[in-house]
Amino acid sequence: MYQFKMEVAMAIVAWACTAVGQNLPLARSHDPGHHSRGNYDMTDLQAKLSSSAKIYYPNTTEFEAASARWSLLDEPTVNVVVVPGTENDVAETVQFANQRDLPFLASTGAHGSLTSLGKMTQGIEIYMTQLNTVTVSGDGKTATIGGGAMAKAVVDELWNAGKQAVTGTCECVSILGPGLGGGHGWLQGHHGLVADQFVSMNVVLANGALTTINAKSDLWWAMKGAGHNFGIVTSLTTKVFDIQYSNWAIETITFSGDKVGAVYQAANDYLLKNGTQPVGLINWSYWLNNPGADPNNPVIIFYIIQEGVTTVDSAYTRPFHDIGPLSIQPASGTYTDLASWTGIANNQPPCQKAALANPRFPIYLQSYNVDAQTKAYNVFANAVRGTSALNNSIFMFEGYSMEGVQAIPSDSSAFAFRSENILAAPLINYLPAGSTLDSQVANLGNKLRDILRDGTGMDDFRAYVNYAYGDESLQELYGCESWRQDRLKALKAKYDPTGKFSFYAPIA
Structure with missing residues (x-):
């Protein structure tokens, strides 16, 4: 019996994967005065960010690593990368981008491969990798997870606590990446999709407001399946379950x-x-x-x-x-x-x-x-x-x-x-x-x-x-039902009337 060379065979089996998050050090060539020009002068933003936030500029190793895409077909163009250290940093970055009429795109692992991403011909990447905490609630029924947390970290943290959650299948996929589009996973036969587990979330809206939403919000329905069109989720509270089978x-x-x-x-x-x-x-x-x-x-x-x-x-x-x-x-x-x-x-x-x-x-x-x-x-x-x-x-x-x-x-x-x-x-x-x-x-x-x-x-x-x-x-x-299309378009007009979130499977 032959032995498959799975390293080669699986090299491109990354359909649901998001690349491994990295906590990158501050770029050595960090020099806003030299690299920033016009609307990309980041001095004002940097003054408002937390001490743990980072800004990466082109022609640095850190920028290249943070802005690299899994698929090079119609990839977005990035002029600067902001790495938030807190949830409020995301809000500050979106407000800054709006003030200067700059496009922005949130990214955890950059494995989205839609050709619509190529419509971003300039802009700010908001690299979520530092927002990666996983905290199980006192009653053991939920966990609060950072918007940049990767599946491997979530699975391991919960496993060590005797818990599980519905996540994507790849270890290097984030929770929110697949979840905002529904999210298939190993445990869905028991509990439903990744999005079906959502309890509440902190989300930065198109106007830069950081708000908490749950099932009482009219936006909640849209975030579970079309969420890429409505905001940047900075943290999520989701259902977790006791391990049923080891x-x-x-x-x-x-x-x-x-x-x-x-x-x-x-x-x-x-x-x-x-x-x-x-x-x-x-x-x-x-x-x-x-x-x-x-x-x-x-x-x-x-x-x-x-x-x-x-x-x-x-x-x-x-x-x-x-x-x-x-x-x-x-x-x-x-x-x-x-x-x-x-x-x-x-x-x-x-x-x-x-x-x-x-x-x-x-x-x-x-x-x-x-x-x-x-x-x-x-x-x-x-x-x-x-x-x-x-x-x-x-x-x-x-x-x-x-x-x-x-x-x-x-x-x-x-x-x-x-x-x-x-x-x-x-x-x-x-x-x-x-x-x-x-x-x-x-x-x-x-x-x-x-x-x-x-x-x-x-x-x-x-x-x-x-x-x-x-x-x-x-x-x-x-979905082809007219009520679905009408509801999505009405919510888009309410929460993102100028199309700030328009690069990932956009709702017209």
């Missing part, structure tokens, strides 16, 4: 591409079961090149993950064994091992930045259409095999339990897509080489998404905003 198990089953139909038929029959996948069961899969396994075509890596056991139940794994995989790799451990098992831990390649373009083209599905899966695999394989410039690309399928998500009323939040069971997305990874290649990639990504959409029998499709490419309509990102 034991988890996974089986990684790898197939050659000719098994694509059989694999996804088995997934429908034995895992999804018409949308009734058990709460403690998760299926994920990737299509990617691995010449050590198959020198000619992408392989299918299929994960079956189960909680509360040391070995995944054979009722779930045996049908896949019977298909004839290339390899079977079981593992057991705890909840804290899930990220490393799936190649998305802090020290693994997806949590790094490699100066590549990484657009994604997401679509939600109810089930796997076997014919569409086969057709999509063939198109994908033809585009990425061999020496193709796209040969590090990956096609991702995430099949979480949806019981906890669907138990929450659909009208309770701006996240609109609670009835879907699978999140699929090609991630086209390549070295930037000009607009011609960018256009070819966009055509490929949308063609693959269209194949899957055709398999649903629907005229339109539904996309996860946190994975969006940037050409999706508001209906495709936030």
